[in-house]
Amino acid sequence: MPSEAPDRRSAAAVVRGAGRACSPALALLLAISLGACQRQMLESSAVDKYPSGDDELDYLSQVNDMTAVTNNDALHGLLLFADGADPFTTYEERVEGAKSRRWMPSGFDAPANESATVGWMAMAGCQICNIKGGVTMHLLGPTPRYCTKELVFMQVIPLRTENQSLTGAEFTDYLNRLHRIRAGKPGEPGSQAAAAAAAGPAGEQSATPMNESDVEETLPSPTP
């Protein structure tokens, strides 16, 4: 079967040739993959320009136009959302404050102008809105992965993974949706009940069938 040997040789040569031809492509693919793992780094954050709480609206407007929300901006926005003010002046102070509140993992050391991950922002959102989550969250506590899954389940955010980032407009929408979650929870600051208590003491009429504000103002809750 002498005729088969050249075929084998040619096949091997083809394989070798293909291997030689594919090695640059593989290298390029590997390089692209490694580069894709690098997070986006922005030149500056909006909080650098508007650090004061009085500049909140300007800060939100600038964040809304950014391609990605940075760690520094996300921390500033979440602090404003949670407390109405940002008591910190530097990024490091904000990170330490967020760690003390368990808004992010203790090993968090990302740069200030790096794009923030959905994971730690979801973790902070669950902590701020007092979202307990499911069994895993109850067992393991708030983690970026499961907090993200919980918020996706609650339709606060669309289907994302904890390593993805948000654009500035998505981050502001994220804060708005967290606000609606918190407003629907009695006892939480900013909730409907708290607003009624601030306007005046709630009377017996709050239980009348006409008062449907608690129903209308709340996003559909997935939990029974």
Place this chain on the structure above:
Amino acid sequence: MTAPSSSLAARFRWIGVALLSTTIVALSTAAAQDSQPPAASTVPASPAADEKPADTTASTDELAAQSAINAVVLEISGKVRARDAADAEWRPLAVNDSLRAGAEVQSGLRSHAALRLGRNATILLDAGTTVVIPELRQDDQVLVTRTAVKAGRADMKVDRVGLQNDFRVVTPSATIAVAGTGLGVQAGRLVGTEIVGARLNEIAAIEARWIARRLAYFFGHGTSSSLFPDPAEGAIDESVRRNLMPGVVDGREQLEQAWANGSLQNVVFNLNNLQRLMNLDASIFDDELATVAVLAQLLEIRAATGGLAEKGQGAAMLAAAFAQKAVQLSSQATAMLPSIEQLLAKEAATAEDAAAMVADLRKDAEGFKSDAFAARDDALFHLAETILAIAEKDHEKAKNEADLAAAAALMANMAASQAMLASRDAQGYAMIAANAAATAQSAINDYFAKVGQIDLCAADAAAQAAIAENAALASAALESLADQLALAIQDNAAAGILADIGANTAAAAQAAASAAASRDEALAAASNARTMGERVLFNWAAVYASQAAADAAAAQAAASSALEAALEARDAALLAHELAYGNGKGGGKGGD
């Protein structure tokens, strides 16, 4: 939402609301496709750039000029700002601020705002919401409202106010027409546009709170004939008043009429309904009720002072009428001023002429006076100055009488007048002489009396010899004076007077003779007259001649009397001279 059952019910309600809203959108879309242009219907997943407010701002400006309606800020919480256009500066927003079409409103975190859009809609902006109002106007019977929700959540409550509603919500991915009472729209980058049930109760509560804060304005008369000059306020009142005051008034006109009649002052709001509506405590109306009480007091004061105000108005009108009349009179007087000035100038010229004439007369009188003084000085000497003045006075009197006689004589002929003049002169000079003689006699008598006293004194006391000597010297001086007087009378006055009187007497006699001759000639001519007319003329001539002859005779008699008086005066003067001279010579002791 704590109990599972209520949570389940809430979820079903929310699903029901979502289905209802979807149905509304579907119906509105179908209706829009039937009657509206395609752009007004629901536009699925259109690019956000197509719905940018800036695209509609230009046409909004044109429409706003026709019948612009403003938006009013009902409530603010947290940080909310607005700008009038996309390229305008942001400004903080406050309650009761007014926004026009094209405005953009942005709310911050933990904030919300409520706006009343025109007459029929209220929009509640949730936290982190940006809304643009590109169109807000009334097109005839249609209230056109366009609201663009760029991000966040906005709840719309659309009321039926008797006009057709054309309320549409524009989102980055859809245009929604509100056909029902309202809906909520959530727009964001994470999920897109969502339609939820509107928080109508919270919006109603916000409206009630706002109108409760403005009760003082509603119950004050203000400057408008309507309780609700702002259409937005009127619409809010229309939508919540039935819950505030059930059974009291049903329509806005009825409410205004009730307020005008004063029957609304004692109305207390139905706080139960209000509390049920707002889920609030009634104590927030304490200030408003106190304001109503204060307003009632103000109304009483106004009623009490109304009469005074009417009187004041009447007085003001009367004063205005007087002022108008005064203006008319002033204008008339102003018109008369030129004629008055001309008259004054004429009178002034006349007065100046009169003054000039008076000056001339005074000058002449001064001349006459100086002449008279000169004549008097010439006629009298020293002690006879007073006597001469009296003589001149009498002379004037005699002159007048002589003038009368001369006038009568002039009617006959020139001869008679010459006789009359002569008679006058003679009489005058005679009187002067008589008076001078009398005065001289009186002076002499006085002199004698003094001399007698001096003689007695000299006889009784030899020591008065020196005095007697002095008296003698004075007597000598008087003697000299008397001598001079006598000489003057004799030389100048008496001689001339007597000569004149004599000449005049002769002339008067001649005139009398001439007059008699004329009378005789006239009588003869009358007797020889050939016609009756001539005879009458000659008879008249004879009569005149007879009168002239009589006057001449009277003048002659007067001249004779004057001559006699002059002679007597001369004799008296000579006697006085002699006495004076003789006394001075013989006594030698007169004078003091």
